[in-house]
Amino acid sequence: MIRVLLADDEAMVRAGVRAILGAAADVEVVAEAGDGRQALELARAHRPDVALLDIRMPVLDGLAAAAELRRAVPEVAVVMLTTFSEDEYITAALEAGVSGFLLKSGDPHELMTAVRAVRQGASYLSPEIAHWVMQQLSGGPMVRRSSARERVGVLTPRERDVLALVGAGMSNAEIGERLRLAEATVKAYVSAALSRLEVRNRVQAALLAYEAGLVDREPGDL
Numbered sequence: 305m306i307r308v309l310l311a312d313d314e315a316m317v318r319a320g321v322r323a324i325l326g327a328a329a330d331v332e333v334v335a336e337a338g339d340g341r342q343a344l345e346l347a348r349a350h351r352p353d354v355a356l357l358d359i360r361m362p363v364l365d366g367l368a369a370a371a372e373l374r375r376a377v378p379e380v381a382v383v384m385l386t387t388f389s390e391d392e393y394i395t396a397a398l399e400a401g402v403s404g405f406l407l408k409s410g411d412p413h414e415l416m417t418a419v420r421a422v423r424q425g426a427s428y429l430s431p432e433i434a435h436w437v438m439q440q441l442s443g444g445p446m447v448r449r450s451s452a453r454e455r456v457g458v459l460t461p462r463e464r465d466v467l468a469l470v471g472a473g474m475s476n477a478e479i480g481e482r483l484r485l486a487e488a489t490v491k492a493y494v495s496a497a498l499s500r501l502e503v504r505n506r507v508q509a510a511l512l513a514y515e516a517g518l519v520d521r522e523p524g525d526l
Contacts (some may be wrong), residue, residue: 306423307334309350311343311369312358312385317408321356321385324412331419340364347377353423359386359393367396374401374504381422385415394433398511401504404428424475425491427507437511452515458500464518466493470506471513 308325310333312318318336325331335350337343341363347355355373357366364372370382383404384397397405403422406414410430418428429437456464462483469479476490483490494506503509513519 306331306354306419307350307352308332308419309335309337309343309347309352309355311337311340311356311361311366313338313361321415324415325419328416340366340369343369344372344376347373347380351377352380354381354383354419356383356385359384367400370397370402371400383418383422383428394436398507403505403507405433406430407432421475424477425506426473426475427510452512453517455501455512456516456518459497463493463497463500466490467497467509467513468518470494471510471519473510
């Protein structure tokens with residue numbers, strides 16, 4: 305069962321999201337909050353698997369709450385849920401260490417896909433957000449790729465293989481099946497890669513893997 309904390313200052317929005325999540329047999333909403341500070345308190349108390357946070361909330365906004373939540377309860381995967389797709393929100397959310405970013409205007413199925421993906425250790429961006437990220441990565445591609453390749457050059461060949469599959473959005477279990485490794489071994493490789501690359505989470509690692517040209521290659525090609 306995937307245990308979810310839902311935080312949004314609009315009761316009707318919480319009701320709608322709760323209804324979508326409630327239709328799934330493998331998801332349970334264990335707590336609801338109307339502001340960021342309350343979300344932090346409930347996260348500490350309930351230790352959910354996933355926290356869905358609205359960006360604009362009173363007392364403590366979602367971005368600040370996400371950053372604090374990643375420090376206080378790092379095992380909780382954070383997904384931002386918002387009506388806003390301005391560049392500064394996306395950048396700030398990724399820097400805060402979130403595992404996913406969804407627009408409230410998106411398909412309800414995206415919500416379930418995102419919750420399940422981040423619970424398995426993967427990341428998820430709504431198509432609109434993913435498109436924005438791709439546009440950002442397209443600026444100065446030769447320079448960015450050269451810089452990214454230099455950064456991933458510190459990794460071992462197996463760590464690069466694992467990073468490439470993280471970039472493809474695979475969970476640890478899926479990577480283990482692909483590379484014929486135990487899931488615990490994959491987790492160790494991922495942790496080592498994040499540390500060597502000095503990135504905060506799988507989303508940032510995935511973006512770096514894309515920039516370096518690791519995504520869509522066969523293991524061992526680079």
